[in-house]
Amino acid sequence: MSIDLTAASITEVVQKTFEGAEDERVKELFTRLVQHLHEFTREVRLTGDEWFKAMDLLERVGKTCTPTRQEFVLLSDILGLSVLVDLIHHPGGGSVTDSTLLGPFYVEGRPTAENGSDISGEVAGTPLFFNGRVVGPDGTAVVGAEVDTWHSDGEGSYDVQMQDKLHGQPAMRALLTTDDEGRFWYRTVAPRYYPVPDDGPCGEILRAANRSPMRPEHLHFWLHAEGFEPLITMLVRGDDPYVERDAVFGVRQSLVVDFVQHDAGESAPDGTPMDESFQTVERTFVLARKEC
Ligand SMILES: [Fe+2]
Numbered sequence: 001m002s003i004d005l006t007a008a009s010i011t012e013v014v015q016k017t018f019e020g021a022e023d024e025r026v027k028e029l030f031t032r033l034v035q036h037l038h039e040f041t042r043e044v045r046l047t048g049d050e051w052f053k054a055m056d057l058l059e060r061v062g063k064t065c066t067p068t069r070q071e072f073v074l075l076s077d078i079l080g081l082s083v084l085v086d087l088i089h090h091p092g093g094g095s096v097t098d099s100t101l102l103g104p105f106y107v108e109g110r111p112t113a114e115n116g117s118d119i120s121g122e123v124a125g126t127p128l129f130f131n132g133r134v135v136g137p138d139g140t141a142v143v144g145a146e147v148d149t150w151h152s153d154g155e156g157s158y159d160v161q162m163q164d165k166l167h168g169q170p171a172m173r174a175l176l177t178t179d180d181e182g183r184f185w186y187r188t189v190a191p192r193y194y195p196v197p198d199d200g201p202c203g204e205i206l207r208a209a210n211r212s213p214m215r216p217e218h219l220h221f222w223l224h225a226e227g228f229e230p231l232i233t234m235l236v237r238g239d240d241p242y243v244e245r246d247a248v249f250g251v252r253q254s255l256v257v258d259f260v261q262h263d264a265g266e267s268a269p270d271g272t273p274m275d276e277s278f279q280t281v282e283r284t285f286v287l288a289r290k291e292c
Helices: 010-016 024-044 048-064 071-078 081-089 201-208
Strands: 127-135 146-151 173-177 183-189 218-224 231-237 260-262 278-286
Touching: 010 024, 048 071, 048 201, 071 081, 071 201, 127 146, 127 218, 146 183, 173 183, 218 278, 231 278
Parallel strands: 127 278
Antiparallel strands: 127 183, 146 173, 146 218, 218 231, 260 278
16 A cells, blocks of 8 residues: 555545455445545545534534434435435336335334324324325235325424424324225325424535425325335425425425315215315325336
8 A cells, every 4th residue: 555645546545445345335335435535525625624514514413313303314315315316226207106205204113003094193283184095017906005104294393393292192104004905095184394404404504505494295105015116205285385496306296296175064085074174185106016
């Protein structure tokens, strides 16, 4: 190894230290990472002060993470990395439902729910009835698919952001299972557009760039079924003011849907007369078959 390094020669020297990696993929990832990281540093002529600020930022991103707040996921999201990874492997345009990013509010430990039940927890809001169906590429029902769903309340807050109010109880999130026709359905409260958490280091980045932290109104889904590829996706309200400027780039045209408004006096999809206005959303999800 040369000890007489220059700003140009150091890259190859560092890359060679990964040649002993037993895992070829590890070797490739770190060798290419060093290449691009060093090229970036040379291109912008990163100063010592800027490097220190970057290290400080990453340290604070880590310290901001908790079991219910994933600042590293958010950093990846606002830089477009999360969606880029997804687009590389799921470019879309086919017959299966497009995927998109997971977002920072998926948490383990969601309750299971029966079809038709109310998953809103103790949260008040405009009633929303969701009717979903899960099918394979040939349109046949996927029976017994597990469907995670989670979303914000009518003020744009997820349950994990109001743990004091909810006493730590999960709300507006559940795991459902499709019936013999591939259907799943539930009642909840209508979500709302919301800002990604901007009181941490990611918020500093957004403000420095004069960027909006807002995400359009949406429902999240994560589907699993035997013999099919898992699908992480979401449905976005078509007439939302932020539908074309999502802070985390997660909207895809195929995932934009109508949140249909109904007046008081109309009946809910299950036939129940409603004495207040409500919304309905419907969607069929098409899963890709797992390749053997
Ligand atoms: Fe979300």
